Amino acid sequence: MSFPSIDKQLTLIKQGAEEIIPEDELRDKLEQSRKNGQPLVVKLGCDPSRPDLHIGHAVALRKLRHFQDLGHHAVLVIGDFTAMIGDPSGRNKTRPQLTLEETKVNAESYIDQAKVILDIDSLKICYNSDWLNQMNFSDVVNIASKYTVARMMERDDFKKRYKSETAISIHEFLYPLAQAMDSVHLDADIELGGTDQKFNLLVGRDLQREHGQEEQVILTVPLIEGTDGVDKMSKSYDNHIGLTDTPEDMYGKTMSIPDTMIERYFLLAANADEAEMKRIQSQLADKSINPRELKRELALEIVTMYYSAETAAAAEQHFDQIFIHKVIPEDIPGITLDDDVALVDLIFTHNLVASKSEGRRLIDQGAVKLNDLKCSDRDQVLKKGEKIVIKVGKRRFLKVT
C-alpha cells in the first residue's frame, strides 16, 4: 500500500478541521505509517441514540472519508453501549438513556445513511457494547480511579452545568471513560469528533497511556449551525438538513440559511477546497455576485452529493417554480368534499394549521388564499363538490376536487 506524500495528506486532513492535537504527533504517525506501509487506525464514534443523520453529522463522516481516501483504516464505532449512558456533551441536561435494543435499530439506519458518505467496503464497523458489556463493576471502579473529579469538571459543559446549578449524575462521568476505552480497545491512532467532543477525545489519550499504548491524535471538526444560523444543527432544534430529506427539502432548506452562513456551509457541508473557498470569500467581499447565486450553487452541490446531479437540477427547478414563479406544486394533497364545511375546520383537520384559533388568526392576517385570492372571511364555508386550491402561508397547500 502506498500513501500520498505527507504534505498532501496533511492538506486534506486539515481542510475544514478545527483542531488537531497535537499536530506534530500526527505528522510523526503519518511518517511512520508511510514508511511501514501500515495504515493508521482512524476512529469515529457515533451516537445511535437518534436514528436520523443530518449534514452536521456528515462533517465528521466526510472527514473520516478523507482518511479512507488517503488509504487509512477507518473504524466506525457504534456507541450502542454508551448510548445507554446518554452523552451529556454540549447539553445542558441529562440525556435520556436508551436500551440496547432501541439503539440497535437506530444503528442500522445510521449505517445505512452513512454509506452515502463512507466507502462501506473498507469500513470497519463495531459496536462498543461488545467490549464494554464485558466489564464488571470492579473493572469500572478501576478505570474510574484513573480520573479525578477535578479533571472531569474541566469539561466545559460539566463546568457550566455545575455553575448554573443543574444536575449532573454520576453515570455521566462514566461516558468519557467508556468512550476512551473504545480507543484503548481499538488501539486507535487518530480519533475524530465534533468540537464538543474534545474533552472526551483527550480522555482517550490518557487512558491509552495508562494502558501502555501510543496516544491517539485527536482531530475535531466544527459543529455546523443549523438553518437558522444561530443554534448548532440538531433535530431537536428543528433546524437540521437531514440526509434522508427529499431533494426538494434539502435544496429548499439550504436556500433558507442566512447569508452569513454561506461560507461556513461551503466549507463544512459542501467540501469546498481552498481555491474554491478563496473564490467564494472574494465574491462575497466585493459583492460581485448576488449571495443568492452562491446559495443556489451551494444547494445544488449539496443535493448532488447525496443524490445526483440530475436530481439536484430537478430540485432547483422545483424550488424556482414555487418560490420565484410561485407556481402551485403538482404533488399537493387532495381531498373531496362530501359535505359543506367551514374553511377553518377543513384546514385544521387536514393539518394545514395547528389549531382553529391559528386558522382564524391566519385568515385575519390575509395568509389564506382560495384559488390565489385572499380570503379574509373567517366564516368562509366551502360547498360540497366545490373545486378549489387552498393555500395557507407560502408552503401549505390543499387541493379540493
Next chain:
RNA sequence: GGGGAGAUGGCCGAGCGGUCAAUGGCAGCAGACUGUAAAUCUGCCGGCGUACGCCUACGGAGGUUCGAAUCCUUCUCUCCCCA
C-alpha cells in the same frame, strides 16, 4: 445528618395576593418588501367560541382567601452551604 435556595409557556427568563393567558429575549408563523424560505420592517404566537365569554395552564396533591403563579401544608425533583 443540619441549614438555606429554587422548580413559570418550545427554550432562556421576569412576575411574588387581584389590573396575569402571565413583561422581555430567542425560536416559530404570517404580511410587506426583496435576492429565496436571506436582511429589514410590521403583526401574530394556550385551546374552544363571530366580540363581551368559557375552559386549561405557572413541578404534583391538598389548604387559606371573595380572589393564588404569587400565602400555608405536604410530596417529588434540583442546587448551595455546613457536618
